[in-house]
Amino acid sequence: MKKKEVPQDKSNLEKANIKDMVYAVDENGEYTTALSTGWEPKSIALDNAIKDIEERTAAAKARFFNNESSSIEYYMELHKMDIPILASYVGLWQWRVKRHLKPSVFRKLSTKTLQKYADVFEISIDQLKNID
Amino acid sequence: MKIDFSHKQAAHCENGVVSNLMRHNGFDVSEPMVFGIGSGLLFSYLPFIKVNYAPVFTYRVLPGLVFNRFAKRVGVKVKREKFRNPKNAKARLDENLKNNNPVGLQVGVYNLIYFPDEYRFHFNAHNMVVYGKKEDRYLISDPVMERVTSLTEKQLEKVRFAKGAFAPKGHMYYPTAFPEKLELESAIVKGIRQTCRDMTAPVPIVGVKAMRWVAKNIRKWPKKIGQKKTNHYLGQIVRMQEEIGTGGGGFRYIYAAFLQEAAVVINNEKLKEFSKEMTEIGDLWRDFALDASRIYKNRSGESDGYNKIADQLVIIANREENFFKRLKKVV
Structure with a gap:
């Protein structure tokens, strides 16, 4: 060049x-x-990657309101994470994090576990339980 | 406390940190020299590891390897420390700063507040130098930035203890012992030989073989995984080629710059011709990226350009194979 x-x-x-x-x-x-x-080829690639994340976040939000998934999935996508990354931040096994994405399992989580997630996402437990 | 440290921007973070730390210690070594001697150039395809929902493509060696190889070949000793406890990590950092020793740090990009949001992914192999502390702010020389910057104690701790793949675990490194004179000549030859060997290695996941494998997959992907996903993968290939925060940095051009500089140091005119050729190969990579972007510009797909860019990649692979086989013979 x-x-x-x-x-x-x-x-x-x-x-x-x-x-x-x-x-x-x-x-x-x-x-x-x-x-x-x-450089345009890079900017387009980055824009597309961001749009992908936005779509995944919106889909996770919809799943939360349909009671198909817990709010953890939404916050995970919002923070550009996937299950291995989130598991390593909260210090839990991946299969446990995966389970916590189920609304029925999420409802039974202890305050201590909820606090771990809230800390990673830098929000309160109340905020974690709801999506604005 | 503030160490008298001169910041110089670089195209790639690890090279930049090494070059800046060497200059601080009285050895003027350019970024391309560090990259070439450290055998930083590579191509690798790791389809079984996914980052951001796409396979890993990389144009360079694993983080940390450039400095280790460079140091070994020129006779510099490097100390590396990792920590479990952020408190110890901070204490060791402060101790070094107090002793007037600027250090390199491996950090995660996601919480690096001075990067634009769009560039902040969970990528954990970024590198920077800390060269002082003012009140509670650490003074930072980040090689991809034009100017120096700073981070609070809390902010620095967060990036040093980012989690996920390649978690830095507070990783701190600095040179501890230097030879009287750097053995550049023999180091250059060793560096070039290793790159020639790596690029033509008989394994499918590295070098020109990996490029051919990617080309083959590009032809298959649209049918196998759909156009949307294929385009996402292509975007990942281009972003890894050169982008802040992903470890990219137009490596073919850096390597060409290295060959040009090395020609003078080891007094070998032929390397200048090789440098020109590598520049042409770099241009081919850019054409490839441009044509790939024409496909993924339209996110929904509907392009028959996949075979064309796969052909381009095969041509690049052939050129690089031929290039490194000949380069091996002249050093």
């Missing part, structure tokens, strides 16, 4: 005032570095 071809597309990096540093060749064929504001 030539230095003058370094992409300067729009991206979410702007908001945080971050620029990508990339290696590119100058007119004499020597390697140098340049800053890039973003």
